Amino acid sequence: MNKTAVFDSLAEQKPDPLLELIAKFAADPRSGKVDLGVGVYRDETGRTPVMRAVKAAEHHLWETQESKSYIGPEGDPAFLRALATEVFEERHGGRLLAGIQTPGGTGALRLAAELLALDKQRKIWIGTPTWVNHRAIFAAVGLEVKTYRFFDIAKQTVLVDEMLTTLQNAAPGDAVLLQTSCHNPTGAGLSSQNWRDIAAVIAAKGLFPLFDNAYQGLGRSPVEDAAGMMSVIEAVGEAMVAVSCSKSFSLYRERTGAAYLFGDRQAPLNKGVGNLASHARTSYSMPPAHGAAIVAAILQDPSRRQAWVDELREMRVRIAEIRHAAAEAFAQFRPELAHIGSQEGMFSLLPISPENVQSLRSEHGIYMPDSGRINVAGMRVADVVSVADRVGPYLT
């Protein structure tokens, strides 16, 4: 028998550093340990609870759902309509749209990447730093990934002018990845003037904006968080948006999201969704249904929707409270870190070396990835000062 070596010939893959960090944190016996590395929202008791509206919707589904039959690669049209109204408001920025349900925001980004990669000349421009998975997703489909500098860690400021200058080097038809709000990993926001300038460059150069919308409603109200994105959508010809329901509905493991295409004529949009559906069909066939059914059951029922709106507000108020306390505490060590107070969403990026991140972990039980990204929701308000006192001496 000729033996094959299909598995043995494979390259070893590095374990995901964030998952490794979770395992190390779990194994640490110290009682004062703090996990700032986690990528999910935590409440004041350190839990990531199921939202009340989600529980109510699941109860409703349990009582009314009559079949678990297939839903098709495009997913549930009622979910797509309801989510679009919530994310883009009734007007959809005055544009036409078409959407497809996806396994989380990652699924939407991957489908978008597949579609963009069909043009072999096209490149995608991503900001640095950005969510670690972005580059990998686009590189995986063979797209050439170019970067624009987005954030100065030492100064804690966005580099809009540099970004706009770099984008002048992009070719017509190139895609530009933009995070809608609550930037991962910096928390840095853009002013309405910044967004108008970005829209002007995109329109003038004939670029294609792809929005990653993963944290809507965790910075400001959902409408305010979407305002910059909507101003770009209104100003350009076509756009795509990857929506994640993981954070804003706390549905992480249910893998719930959608990809929306914007334009001026319905036929090309439908063709676009047809192409995305065809990719879906040959990879995972159709999206998981449960999370989307929950979201639809929340958004279609006024009292469940109100409960969700209220709880989302509670989450962002807690995040803002921690940010205010953290801004004051960390600014004692680096004045620039006062910006933590005006940054939005769960993440901020500390000026700290990977060596010091490791020392902090072994000496004080404070966990964060080597990049220095912290999830402010990993702290209780009462612990912020003691965390800052332990982290401060390690900052660069």
Ligand SMILES: Cc1ncc(COP(=O)(O)O)c(C=O)c1O
């Ligand atoms: C910026 C950004 N985009 C997309 C995602 C993907 O979210 P999902 O879990 O819905 O795939 C994340 C998750 O951490 C994220 O931080």
